[in-house]
Amino acid sequence: MLQIQFIREHTAEVIERLKKRNIDAETLINKALEIDDMRKKAQYDCDALLAESNQLSRTVGELMKAGNKAEAEAIRSRSAALKEDIKNLEEKVKQLEAELQQHLNQIPNTPYHMVPEGKGADDNLEIRKGGSIPSLPEHALPHWELAAKYNLIDFELGVKITGAGFPVYKGKMARLQRAMVNFLLDQNTKAGYTEYVPPLVVNEASGYGTGQLPDKEGQMYFIGEDNLYLIPTSEVPLTNFFRDEILKAEDLPIKLTAFTPCFRREAGSYGKDVRGLNRLHQFDKVEIVQIAHPDKSYQILEEMVAHVEGIIQLLGLPYRILRLCGGDMGFASAMTYDFEVYSAAQNKWLEVSSVSNFESFQANRMKLRFKEGNEKPRLAHTLNGSSLAFPRILAALMENNQSEQGILLPAILQQYAGFEYLN
């Protein structure tokens, strides 16, 4: 959520930045300011009445103590008469505050100046490419056929016990994933991230803090009985560690990493996009999160991108890095880089990581602040990225590295897995 105070002080800039999202920013922002003006007016009136009431009450106390009962009675009834007006005004203030909040919840984050203009995925800006796309033989198989051929993944079994989008990994594939967890967490720990094992379900306040709630309820599995949500990414618990906290400036940046399964309902997905491992309801992911000083967050974003890139290079996969355009960015992000790896048998790029700077958008929702010496608390910046999401990495590895003997693992994963080929 954007800060109303910031909107008020930088109206033109906010509108200009929001235009990249191809929305009617002017109307949205002016409406917010309009509601806020009414809110301020109502609060001012309300405060004045409350001040008067407080003053009268104090007088009553003094008169009572002095034994001047008659006068105390008179003032008491005057004070009582104020009550109705106060109640009405308080209600009005509350209502306007709620209205403002609701309106602000609809305004997405302001894109950073480096974010390219554009409407959709075709307008994303390719920053760089790496690795080389293998030329596969004629009979090369897509990963779901390789999975069947080598008995690595049982999609039907998942359907039987749960439903579509919940694959069962078997044998060497299961062991490979265990190896991936260790490999990825080791990489992150080496880069200074502290490892955590967070809860896989979160409460409503956490869902709101990182921006999944309200409006995106439909994306998360919800346990109604206990009012809890299955996490769609460990970004949610990790970032919410710091909800309602005031950190010390010298403690920044805070760097965290975690491996967790992720749960997504993916309502509305269909067709070849969901084939095999391309899109699942449950998948594993290692995440990195940073809580940063506002002056450093963009430098940190680049560092995170370089870190993820290094990991993909270790895996030897052909990749490209895209800077998302305004029309393709998530609601809460100010700038996002997507990493895609090329899956050579499907002939398509698969998104395996998304690294974003949310600036103070999430921090404002969760009141995540920091303090520098005796200065007033300021909102921190939050960033996160996948390093990495497993299924599409596996899909690309399988397709790109297929051979007569089976699927050859990259050297680094051989060390962790203890075998050379998936076969």
Add this chain to the structure above:
RNA sequence: GGUGAGGUGGGUGAGUGGCUGAAACCAGCAGUUUGCUAAACUGCCGUACGGGAAACUGUACCGGGGGUUCGAAUCCCCCCCUCACCGCCA
């Protein structure tokens, strides 16, 4: 799930109707003293939303919501959470 105790500022912890936005101590900040370190002393030190050029000032907040009262951290009701013991259980 049952019973009991409790939730106060960064921390510990006083406070049972007006003199309390909140004692005291610790931590933190600024200064004095000091050869250095340490110690001592003095002052400052919650958050949010308003008004004001500023000095300053209004209001709200003692887990959350509602109520009683001229007046609530303090009394009443509901909810949430924590702790202890019991029960159940990987």
